[in-house]
Amino acid sequence: MRKRNACTICAVRQKALCRGLPEDQQGRLNRTAYHRHYDAGRFISGADQRQDWFATVLSGVIKLTKSLPDGRQQIVGLLFPADFLGRPFRGRSPFTAEAATAVELCCLDRCHFEDLLQKTPGLSQLFLERTLDEVDAAREWMFLLGRKTAEEKVASLILLVARRLRRAGADGGAERPAVHWDFPLSRTEMAEYLGLRIETVSRQIRALRSAGAIEVAEGRAIIVRDLAALERMAQKECE
Amino acid sequence: MRKRNACTICAVRQKALCRGLPEDQQGRLNRTAYHRHYDAGRFISGADQRQDWFATVLSGVIKLTKSLPDGRQQIVGLLFPADFLGRPFRGRSPFTAEAATAVELCCLDRCHFEDLLQKTPGLSQLFLERTLDEVDAAREWMFLLGRKTAEEKVASLILLVARRLRRAGADGGAERPAVHWDFPLSRTEMAEYLGLRIETVSRQIRALRSAGAIEVAEGRAIIVRDLAALERMAQKECE
DNA sequence: CGTGTCCTTGAGTGGCTTCAATCAGTGTGG
DNA sequence: CCACACTGATTGAAGCCACTCAAGGACACG
Structure with missing residues (x-):
């Protein structure tokens, strides 16, 4: 320990x-x-x-x-x-x-x-x-919880995690968020952070997938296919 | 100026x-x-x-x-x-x-x-x-925005304002919240703080009034009739 | 192969929103 | 003094988004 x-x-x-x-x-x-x-x-x-x-x-x-x-x-x-x-x-x-x-x-x-x-x-x-x-x-998150739709919430969360993981990465460099990584939260936790139910999160992820913004892969991996689209869906708001 | x-x-x-x-x-x-x-x-x-x-x-x-x-x-x-x-x-x-x-x-x-x-x-x-x-x-407010019902939200807000105004008052003393004062926010502002619509706020205030927890008077005055009831309705959570 | 966990999907419901009308209070001008 | 406009709050009716309930799939583990 x-x-x-x-x-x-x-x-x-x-x-x-x-x-x-x-x-x-x-x-x-x-x-x-x-x-x-x-x-x-x-x-x-x-x-x-x-x-x-x-x-x-x-x-x-x-x-x-x-x-x-x-x-x-x-x-x-x-x-x-x-x-x-x-x-x-x-x-x-x-x-x-x-x-x-x-x-x-x-x-x-x-x-x-x-x-x-x-x-x-x-x-x-x-x-x-x-x-x-x-x-x-x-306070930014308060805005998300109070005013964003379920789809915007999920998109915002994915962007937030992408950016934070990128920043935390060993490379001091790029501000551009990571595009492929293991998502650190379960569906339940995503729901708990977004003020939603787990089923709603699941459906919105499907929506983002259908829209071609992201892809979900093996395990909890998430691949950002279309960063611009994802940002549009998040109302250009996150973190 | x-x-x-x-x-x-x-x-x-x-x-x-x-x-x-x-x-x-x-x-x-x-x-x-x-x-x-x-x-x-x-x-x-x-x-x-x-x-x-x-x-x-x-x-x-x-x-x-x-x-x-x-x-x-x-x-x-x-x-x-x-x-x-x-x-x-x-x-x-x-x-x-x-x-x-x-x-x-x-x-x-x-x-x-x-x-x-x-x-x-x-x-x-x-x-x-x-x-x-x-x-x-x-963060406490994030909980309110993400998890509380409309009624709990309104009750929590009234309690929050009561406590803060009390603390701000010239008397350094009592921790007990104020019971009668002019509410500093319009319905629109209450809604904007709670992540609700103005009509919903209005209806919930009516509900609190019917329940005997508060009373609304001249102008924007709010009178806390039954503090315990109000706290119960706010889930004993605020600030 | 059964059990458990996590996630997905479907169907139906409900709480809050949306739309709309009304009321009260205030200020303005004739 | 009253008609009129305007703003903020209330109330009603209808609609929708997210929730609830329920079932089924994917995967890991013993």
Whole structure:
């Protein structure tokens, strides 16, 4: 479950929060950091439950969910490689984190990180900028949930995942989204993120397929056949 | 449109971001700060448009919206007194800010504030905590948009506004939400925040009224008759 | 080969929307 | 003072999109 690793060979070091630290601090952080692995579907951290560590996602996708006693559940955020997991300055997060795919985390001690956050303006600022981006992303998604049709929702989600996976990819380069990859979410999870039912998601995927925008292949693979068409169907809106 | 004012007599100074500043800095800030007033319905700042100032809301309610060329519009956030308006470290915000009611702002120069933010750990941390709270609030709202029924949505909104107005009130005290006040949003705006149509909002308000949970009076006044019932109808979920 | 999980497909329903008419409140001009 | 226009809210009737219920297919596992 745990092993140490060097920041210098970290796959996400160019993009993760850690780059806000000066080198000497990075070294100190490294000495206390450790890795964790979760299989797909595993519970990571809980709503209203004390968490004494934070983490950077090294690989995989994490879903943040909120659910009601009556069974209704909504995914309220996805974390991709280089994203940060945790809620500083408050013991517990109001949401549950679960591994959507197999996940590798680089974990940091809560106190140590909060301390660093207060003492390192560069880190603090980087964290703030990221958090502001998260607010924007959440609000964009609010638009999707409130105003888009089922077809637009599904198209938007595929585009969002394509872009995020592309960005998370090792190649620092192109802004153009990936066109062929394994979709990290099940139909159920797609529905939970889009505010739809699983059957509706299935039907809309079929519609996108018939329209020639995408193709679904072996396993959970999705191939973007016609990016322009997909963007048109998403109302040029996503992320 | 503009006038100066002293922080010491500021109505929101206990709750606004400024309290993250040491006194001397507060004085300096005060010398460059100025007030602005907007009538209800006025445009304040725009999507994708450079904004060279930030502001603290002194009174009134601001709505943040996103809209598509085809006319669909969604309110993605509300700002109440003591809240902060603006998007540091990025020229333009992706959302439009409009006055929902008459609004009074205390404005700060963008460069000056960003500078302060980098130099003042206390301010930066306070800002970060607030931003984290905003992410949480946005995600809670995502749940509402994706999973709640029309009736639950309307009940949740009334509760949210009751709590926020209460908190914004001069009395620092009680956590119990206000029970009688002028609702700051029109039916259209309620619909735009809830992902509903105006007619549906109207019908659900009637339902809440028939159920004895609320009462609507002169103008836009709303009276909470049965708080427990209202919370039950909102699924004990809001904000 | 049976069982379980995930996804797909079909048929019918229902909740919210759409379209439309009415009402209340306010301001304007004759 | 009243007729008229205009805006925001309410109410009714009809329609549609996504949901619900149900069955069946694909695939993995023991």
